Amino acid sequence: MRPTQLPLPSTSGWGGRRAGAGRKAAPHANVAHHRRPLHAARHPVHVTWRAVSGLASLRGIEVLPELVASIAKASSEAFRVVHFSIQDDHLHLVVEASDRSALRLGLQGLGVRLARATNRVLRRSGRVLGDRYHARALRTPREVKHALAYVLQNFKKHQRFAATLLDPCSSAVWFDGFRERAPLPLAAAPVRAPHTWLCRVGWRRHGLLSAQARPAPR
Numbered sequence: 001m002r003p004t005q006l007p008l009p010s011t012s013g014w015g016g017r018r019a020g021a022g023r024k025a026a027p028h029a030n031v032a033h034h035r036r037p038l039h040a041a042r043h044p045v046h047v048t049w050r051a052v053s054g055l056a057s058l059r060g061i062e063v064l065p066e067l068v069a070s071i072a073k074a075s076s077e078a079f080r081v082v083h084f085s086i087q088d089d090h091l092h093l094v095v096e097a098s099d100r101s102a103l104r105l106g107l108q109g110l111g112v113r114l115a116r117a118t119n120r121v122l123r124r125s126g127r128v129l130g131d132r133y134h135a136r137a138l139r140t141p142r143e144v145k146h147a148l149a150y151v152l153q154n155f156k157k158h159q160r161f162a163a164t165l166l167d168p169c170s171s172a173v174w175f176d177g178f179r180e181r182a183p184l185p186l187a188a189a190p191v192r193a194p195h196t197w198l199c200r201v202g203w204r205r206h207g208l209l210s211a212q213a214r215p216a217p218r
Helices: 063-074 100-122 141-152 154-158 202-206
Strands: 045-050 079-086 090-097 134-137
Touching: 045 100, 045 141, 063 079, 063 100, 079 100, 079 141, 090 100, 090 141, 141 154, 141 202
Parallel strands: none
Antiparallel strands: 045 090, 045 134, 079 090
16 A cells, blocks of 8 residues: 555644743843853953842851852862852852853852852752843953952942941952951951952052942942
8 A cells, every 4th residue: 555644733832933932031130141252261250140039138147158168169270259249139259260161160150059058058949049140351450440349349339337348248358459458367268369460460550449438330
């Protein structure tokens, strides 16, 4: 017998290009899901990462030490956290990486560490970081200086009356670039020394930071 061509069954509507398809953005997401740009190893990166809504403050007395410990363990030869500040519902980082892949993998690993530490302390499960991180390459000495001031003094932006000059929930106490040369703490720094010229030397061409300054909006 000759084979007979049977009609294909109609689809149920799944698959294919259609309006509204694809991964849905997280609530309050503000970073589009586009391909990340190429990364040059000579450029530090300012990263902003927001937590999910309804989570306890990241500056809490139980959560904060675990987050700092997670940051301390996240650096490697190819990826370094050189500065950070932790706010109630987000955190700021200044990082360095050898290339785009190292930057992506380093931040992914850090995100996993932060989520596990937070969930362990708060005895919960689920997401901790709400959406994609925002990353901005710092290409000039002035950009780096502004980013350092914004990250290390960020708590003054959110707390109108700051009781201290330096934020204890940041790496500011290990930073040696303030005009007011505060003594460094005895504890080992949870951040790595910068390798890029911009973070080590370049930004200082525009003068040291003031510990009393309040950062301007980005």
